[in-house]
Amino acid sequence: MVASTSPITHQIESPFDNGEEGREIKHLENLTRADLASTWFDRSFASNRPHSCPAHLQLKRHAMPEAGLFFAFYLRKTTSTHRETASVHVRSAIPQAETAMNLNAHLGRRAFFRRAVGAGLALTAAGHGHAQRSAIERTWPAPVTGLRPVPALQPMEATADRIIAMNVCTRPFRAKGPRIELESFGRKQVVHHYGHGGSGWSLAWGSAAEALALVETTGRREIAVIGCGAIGLTTAVAAQRAGYAVTIYSRELPPDVQSSNATGVWSPESRICTEEHAPAFADRWERMTRRSHWQHQHLLGLPGHPVEHQDIYQLSDIPFGGPPRIRYPDEPSYPRLGRERTPDLEPTPVELDADQNPFKVPFARRTSLLLFNISSYTQLLLNEFTRLGGQLKIRELDGPGDFSKLRERTLVNCTGYGARQLLGDDSLVPVRGQTAKLIPQPEVSYGIRYWDANVYAYPRRDGILVQSGADGDFGNASEALDPQESLTAVARLNAVMQGLQTD
Ligand SMILES: Cc1cc2nc3c(=O)[nH]c(=O)nc-3n(C[C@H](O)[C@H](O)[C@H](O)COP(=O)(O)OP(=O)(O)OC[C@H]3O[C@@H](n4cnc5c(N)ncnc54)[C@H](O)[C@@H]3O)c2cc1C
Numbered sequence: 001m002v003a004s005t006s007p008i009t010h011q012i013e014s015p016f017d018n019g020e021e022g023r024e025i026k027h028l029e030n031l032t033r034a035d036l037a038s039t040w041f042d043r044s045f046a047s048n049r050p051h052s053c054p055a056h057l058q059l060k061r062h063a064m065p066e067a068g069l070f071f072a073f074y075l076r077k078t079t080s081t082h083r084e085t086a087s088v089h090v091r092s093a094i095p096q097a098e099t100a101m102n103l104n105a106h107l108g109r110r111a112f113f114r115r116a117v118g119a120g121l122a123l124t125a126a127g128h129g130h131a132q133r134s135a136i137e138r139t140w141p142a143p144v145t146g147l148r149p150v151p152a153l154q155p156m157e158a159t160a161d162r163i164i165a166m167n168v169c170t171r172p173f174r175a176k177g178p179r180i181e182l183e184s185f186g187r188k189q190v191v192h193h194y195g196h197g198g199s200g201w202s203l204a205w206g207s208a209a210e211a212l213a214l215v216e217t218t219g220r221r222e223i224a225v226i227g228c229g230a231i232g233l234t235t236a237v238a239a240q241r242a243g244y245a246v247t248i249y250s251r252e253l254p255p256d257v258q259s260s261n262a263t264g265v266w267s268p269e270s271r272i273c274t275e276e277h278a279p280a281f282a283d284r285w286e287r288m289t290r291r292s293h294w295q296h297q298h299l300l301g302l303p304g305h306p307v308e309h310q311d312i313y314q315l316s317d318i319p320f321g322g323p324p325r326i327r328y329p330d331e332p333s334y335p336r337l338g339r340e341r342t343p344d345l346e347p348t349p350v351e352l353d354a355d356q357n358p359f360k361v362p363f364a365r366r367t368s369l370l371l372f373n374i375s376s377y378t379q380l381l382l383n384e385f386t387r388l389g390g391q392l393k394i395r396e397l398d399g400p401g402d403f404s405k406l407r408e409r410t411l412v413n414c415t416g417y418g419a420r421q422l423l424g425d426d427s428l429v430p431v432r433g434q435t436a437k438l439i440p441q442p443e444v445s446y447g448i449r450y451w452d453a454n455v456y457a458y459p460r461r462d463g464i465l466v467q468s469g470a471d472g473d474f475g476n477a478s479e480a481l482d483p484q485e486s487l488t489a490v491a492r493l494n495a496v497m498q499g500l501q502t503d
Contacts, residue, residue, distance in 0.1 A: 150356050150366065154443040155500050156457060156464055158493035162438045164463055166486045168479050169261035171431035172417035173197040175332065177273035177281035178207060179419075179427070182214045188403045189218040191412045193231060194419040195428055198270030201262055201372050204234035205295035206288030211235055212242060215410055224249055224408035226397060229259035232414035233381045239412075240388040248385070249406060251396040251418070254378045258416055263435055263465050264377075265447075265458055266370035268292065269337045271431055278335035286341040293345050296370055304376035305461055312369045312458075315361040315450040315496070320351065325451065331474045360499025361450065369447065373461045397422060417477070430477035434470065436486035437463035448496060455492035466493050 174195035181192050193211040196203055212235070215223060221244055225236045228250035236246045254260050268289045273281045299307040314320070324336070338346060349367040357364040385392075397403070400423060403411055413419060420428040440463045447458040458465045468489035470482070 148350070150352060150358055152503055153358055153446055153500060154441065155497040155502060156438070156444050156459075156493060157441060158438060158457070158464075158466065158490050158497055160487055160490060163436050163486065163490060164439055165437040166434065166481050166483060167261035167437070168432060168434045168481055169258040170417045170477055170479065171198045171271055171433060172200075172258075172419070173271050173429045173431045173474075174427050175274045175429070176277045176427070177285065178203075179425075180207065180210045180214065180284075182217065185400055185403045187409060188406070189220070189410045190403055191215050191218075191410070192419070192423075193235060193412050193414045194227075194416050196231060196416075197272045197431065198433075199268050199272045200230040200259060200416070201264065201374070201377075202266050202268040202270075203272070203285075203288045203292050204230050205238060206291030207231065208235040208238035209291050210284060210288060211412055212239055212244075215239065215244070215412060218410040220408070220410040221245060222408050223247075223410045223412060224406050225412045225414055226250065226406075227257075227414035227416060227418065228253050228392070229257040229414065229416050230262070231259075231416065232412075233378065233385065235412055235414055236390060237381050237384050237388070240385065240390060245389065246385075247391040247393060247408065249393050249395040249397070251394070253392065253394070254382070255375070260374060260378065261435065262372075262374060263433075263456075263458060263467055264372040264374045264460055266293075266296070266372075268342075269335070271334060272337070273335065275333040275335045278337065282335075282337060282341060285337050289338075289342050289345065293342075293370075299377070299380070302380070304380065305373050306377035306380045308371055308373070309368045310371045310459055311446040312367050313359065313446060313448050314349065314365050314367065315359055315448060315453075316363040317361065317452040319363055320349075320365060327451075327454070327469055328471065328474065330472070358501040359448075359496065360501075361496070369458075371447075371458060371460060375462050399423075429475055432470075432473040432476040432478060433467070434482060434485050436466045436490055438466060438490070439463060448493075450492075450496060453492050453496065455489055455496065457493050466490050468492065 172195050174197070178195040178197075179192045183190050183192060191211050191214045193207065196207065208231075223239060223244050223246055225232050225239070225246055225248045228236075228248050232248060232250065233254070236248050239246050250257075268285075272285065278285075296307050300309070347368040349365045351363075351365045397415075413422075415422050417428060417430055419425050420430075437460075440461060441459070442461075444459045444464065447456075449456050454468045456467045466486070466489045468485065470485055
């Protein structure tokens with residue numbers, strides 16, 4: 001059974017259905033969590049009901065297959081202040097791990113539901129009342145001010161002699177979004193699962209759930225996954241957790257896959273589709289993003305820090321909040337899906353006053369970013385795969401004809417950009433990217449994003465990842481290193497660090 005798509009039964013009690021006080025019980029069947037969420041909240045908060053009516057909602061999840069998790073939302077309104085407040089109680093049904101969270105927040109915007117559910121599922125740590133309230137209230141990217149002083153920042157040592165690696169990889173971009181489709185090749189059923197652009201690590205869990213829903217329709221419990229990058233490996237582990245016996249067939253294994261050379265940050269909308277195709281893809285994208293984000297929360301705090309939060313300083317020569325700026329005119333327009341669909345998943349940026357800003361850059365704001373330490377994350381996935389009995393076989397497939405040579409009847413094709421050659425699929429467009437890695441500095445616990453200077457740096461455990469965007473990356477499948485590109489990026493970072501106030 002695939003958790004994210006399984007039917008569930010819910011009971012809803014809402015005393016203000018149709019804007020009237022009273023009590024209504026609805027039984028909703030065959031809804032996914034996302035369906036349930038939007039149904040109730042659309043009806044409740046999207047309807048601009050009068051502010052005088054109290055609200056009370058109880059949701060009970062009777063069948064949640066993935067972890068026995070259920071949650072209840074109690075919403076109430078304080079009529080004296082004419083502002084609705086919500087208490088969100090999240091309770092885990094996992095024995096010994098029961099947690100509860102109370103959260104008072106102002107309500108009243110149309111998108112409350114998505115924020116509340118996102119916050120309820122993502123912000124499981126109690127005791128951060130203020131931060132939780134901000135996550136629900138804000139209209140992204142409206143900044144807040146003054147929440148936490150800026151700590152003294154240790155400078156990144158950004159000099160050429162500290163570069164320990166330069167890497168190139170190819171983003172497998174598709175204008176329509178990833179291909180997640182079932183196709184028959186004779187007796188083989190192949191679920192294609194490739195084309196995740198600049199978002200493969202971010203979306204892997206949610207995308208795996210979409211692919212496994214198709215696998216389930218084939219009725220087979222023994223499956224082959226072709227490819228062992230972020231998508232293949234995550235899909236394989238997700239399949240095992242759902243009870244499948246899995247063999248991975250792959251031409252290369254980590255760290256010799258493209259995924260091992262990614263930057264490693266939460267970037268679920270990065271080159272994931274074009275603006276033109278966004279309307280058709282947005283619902284699936286939102287499901288994938290929410291599912292992945294939820295899954296990543298459960299990888300925080302583990303040994304080796306496969307996933308962690310780090311402060312990121314966004315630096316700018318001009319005030320924040322202006323229209324989006326375009327660096328690469330040769331690339332298509334990309335949609336701002338996060339802003340439209342999942343604003344609750346992004347921590348609220350905090351704008352720094354001039355006297356708080358330690359950078360010699362006119363404008364700075366701080367936010368927090370999920371960072372993937374790709375080496376330990378990959379190791380964690382490989383360990384789980386083998387622990388759950390998975391088989392790994394080095395094998396290259398030369399074309400669709402080779403599908404018939406595999407023992408399994410159901411195959412999941414996670415070959416990334418390799419699918420272009422394997423299937424002759426020219427909907428896959430290569431988007432080249434190059435990173436440099438500096439010697440790790442454990443004392444550095446922040447990253448920077450400085451659009452105007454075209455430099456980005458992230459403090460991974462295995463080194464500080466430094467990146468610049470380059471012209472001509474779109475459509476470029478070259479894996480040849482351009483050392484000058486990385487030297488320039490490091491020099492730009494050095495210039496920023498020279499202006500850093502360290503006390
Ligand atoms: C510079 C850069 C930075 C990035 N940063 C981020 C980031 O910060 N966050 C994020 O979420 N994403 C990021 N990405 C995107 C992410 O790296 C990709 O979306 C992801 O790597 C795609 O994973 P994949 O498993 O589909 O492909 P791959 O990693 O390429 O894996 C494909 C697998 O298929 C196998 N294979 C291919 N062809 C065959 C064949 N014919 N027969 C058998 N096996 C085959 C390969 O050996 C490999 O194991 C970045 C990408 C780049 C280039």
